[in-house]
Amino acid sequence: MTTGQLILNGIAAFLTLCIFSFLYKDNPFYKFAERLVAGVATGYWTILLYHTNFTDKVIEPIFINGQYHYIIPAVLGIMMWTRFSRKWSWISRYPIAFYIGIGSGVSITVYLYTYLFKQLQATISTPLTLDLAGLNVLIIVIAVLSALIYFFFSSAHKGIFNVASRFGIYVIMIGFGAGFGLTVMGRVALLVQRIIFLRDYIVALFGG
């Protein structure tokens, strides 16, 4: 590791420990590191948006390439900024309406297809067979219906409805359990990556 890398990694190690110090309690070192991250991220993103959006969607097409139809979205974008004025904020409704209209038109069909039709099809169209795959399908169908029944409040949860509802809550809890287990793994991964980084830095610093 070169001297420059040692210094840069030293700063990273210091900031890592600053963030970890919050586990004990809130303190100025944590606040410094947190605000540094927020500041750097905001500055970076602002410049990035300028270069990836404003330069090649406004400046270059209109002022360099003479593609004047780009003026229309640019004006719509400027109209959004009237939100900051009480007097003129009504103007911003036009670009918002335009945006929502396009968004809805593009999204509604693919959302229905992806989230509803494909999921329904996968749940009901797989054939029930007398093997493990068939058992899997049966469990999926029963689990889906039971979980839905748990959230169905239009009739009292009595009799078979109550049994299905009780089974539904177990299904939901199994789902939450899987989510919790994977979340723990993810959070530990973040900790471990920092621990490995600190270990490697100490080894590089002291030549252990």
Add this chain to the structure above:
Amino acid sequence: MRDFLEKMMLIDRRWIYLAIGLAVIIPAIKSFHVPVAVSPEVRKVYEFVDDAKPGEYIFLCFDYNPSTMAEMNPMAYAILNQAFNKDLKVILVTLDQFGAGMVEEIATRVAANHKKVLGEDYCFLGYRPYPAIVILAMGIDFRVPFPADYYGTPLDSMSVMQGIKNFYDVKGVIEITGGSTADFWIIYGNGRYDFPLALGLTGVMSADYYQYLQSGQIFGIIPGVKGAAEYETLVGFPGEGMAQMPYQVIAHIVILLFIIISNVAYFASRKKKGKLGGGV
């Protein structure tokens, strides 16, 4: 014993942090091997890339940032290593605003190891904001959102992009993400253009996406760092994923111990309250 358990119910959370902190230091001093069993959903992603013929194209989307790189980087390295090892042509993109620098570093490093040339063997398109719009536009032509690559080179001037127009010209898309872009790829990518899609996800997200595997909307999932370790095992490239496994084992044992102790303490204290007439 019961008093001890009741005290455990009131333990300061910082002792738990300290216990886990100390526990994960053990493998840092003396590591050990953890055998990794490969799950079918990870194997499917591996086989998809492995079945591709040299010269075929795969599209890799690394939509993550430093906050999730601990889980995502191992997957990215393993897949990119496998792709270059198989002499596949790779198109890279990121739809995360903080991802471009990391993707560039990974691509440059792995490409150098395999002696692959930018513009000839692979292409890094860079970053554009608004993932849904970018995915829809790439489905028409990669050149619509990305007339030039990350370095400003026009796509048409690169040999790797000759004759490559959109998703229909690549074998499939592998999306590695720590955020909501997975939904955008399922909805606007697979939903709109129906290309083969696989996801590499953080552990937190993974459980929410298995229904898409069952429905066939995605053909594989690499779930969290465990999935990354499985992929590294398949590729024969032990990296950060495998390195993290001993830490994961120790940390999980400590967490499980705390869960067991707290549950025993909870039921013991509930029983005592019941006897005193203040039961739940």
